Amino acid sequence: MKRWVLAVSMVLAGVAAAQEPDWSKIEVKVVPVAGGVSMLVGQGGNIGVTTGKDGTFLIDDQFAQLLPKIKAAVKTLGDQPVRFVLNTHFHGDHTGSNAPLGESGVVIVAQDNVRKRLGLERINPSTKQRTPPQPPSAWPLITLAESVSFHLNGDDLDVLHVPSAHTDGDAIIKFRKANVIHMGDTFFNGFYPFIDIDSGGSVDGAIAAADRGLSLSDAGTKIIPGHGPLGTKADLQAYRDMLAGIRDRVKALVAQGKRLEQVLAAKPSAQWDAKWGNGFLNPDAFVSSVHRSLTESKK
Numbered sequence: 452m453k454r455w456v457l458a459v460s461m462v463l464a465g466v467a468a469a470q471e472p473d474w475s476k477i478e479v480k481v482v483p484v485a486g487g488v489s490m491l492v493g494q495g496g497n498i499g500v501t502t503g504k505d506g507t508f509l510i511d512d513q514f515a516q517l518l519p520k521i522k523a524a525v526k527t528l529g530d531q532p533v534r535f536v537l538n539t540h541f542h543g544d545h546t547g548s549n550a551p552l553g554e555s556g557v558v559i560v561a562q563d564n565v566r567k568r569l570g571l572e573r574i575n576p577s578t579k580q581r582t583p584p585q586p587p588s589a590w591p592l593i594t595l596a597e598s599v600s601f602h603l604n605g606d607d608l609d610v611l612h613v614p615s616a617h618t619d620g621d622a623i624i625k626f627r628k629a630n631v632i633h634m635g636d637t638f639f640n641g642f643y644p645f646i647d648i649d650s651g652g653s654v655d656g657a658i659a660a661a662d663r664g665l666s667l668s669d670a671g672t673k674i675i676p677g678h679g680p681l682g683t684k685a686d687l688q689a690y691r692d693m694l695a696g697i698r699d700r701v702k703a704l705v706a707q708g709k710r711l712e713q714v715l716a717a718k719p720s721a722q723w724d725a726k727w728g729n730g731f732l733n734p735d736a737f738v739s740s741v742h743r744s745l746t747e748s749k750k
């Protein structure tokens with residue numbers, strides 16, 4: 452099973468209820484990105500990392516079971532202890548090491564809604580499965596409404612909230628000098644994304660988030676997706692065009708009064724399925740989520 456497949460299914464099911472992977476078999480690999488920024492790939496959301504005289508700054512922290520391996524990977528980049536963790540959103544495959552890091556004095560930073568959601572019990576509306584709230588040590592000490600900037604290790608990082616995208620608390624991060632962007636789960640590089648409509652996500656917001664990322668990019672920008680391999684502006688553009696293309700077709704079918712079954716039968720994603728439809732969400736599942744996002748009132 453591909454790593455991200457398991458990661459996403461763990462998010463959907465709630466980590467506690469999902470079958471635990473064999474953590475001892477999972478490696479945390481360092482992928483050099485640019486300008487002192489690296490990406491760590493293990494299980495769950497891709498981690499961004501920069502380290503230097505101002506300390507180690509992590510973007511997301513996967514799962515607590517992997518924290519020793521994450522720390523060992525960071526050590527190969529420098530000796531500075533972890534000082535900050537920025538969560539791109541609240542999902543457990545991006546915030547799983549928050550509690551032990553928070554207990555050890557690391558400052559956790561995220562958008563306002565991440566703190567709210569980490570402190571709430573989550574009930575999956577379709578399966579009724581319950582995910583308990585994370586302990587207070589996992590909650591961000593500092594939250595942002597729209598944006599915040601960090602000035603460390605010789606670079607300036609802008610953290611920007613993108614509303615109602617993958618969730619209601621997503622942030623994307625631009626390293627100005629390194630010319631690197633971490634998109635969190637507003638970018639699944641290579642497959643149809645999970646949009647967490649029950650947690651305030653929407654397809655229109657997901658498209659707007661991709662547009663925001665594109666507006667901050669040029670041909671040399673390296674783009675870290677929440678899941679999938681390191682990407683470029685062209686990859687993000689292809690992702691954006693896929694999302695908008697399917698959204699437009701589903702919208703047109705809804706405007707003609709078609710019901711979900713008829714929308715699915717019309718195969719509005721057909722031209723994109725070969726490239727994007729072989730991941731966790733098959734074409735029907737993704738089209739259904741787009742349909743739901745366009746037809747349900749916002750929560």
Ligand SMILES: [Zn+2]
Pocket residue numbers: 462540542617636
């Ligand atoms: Zn997510």
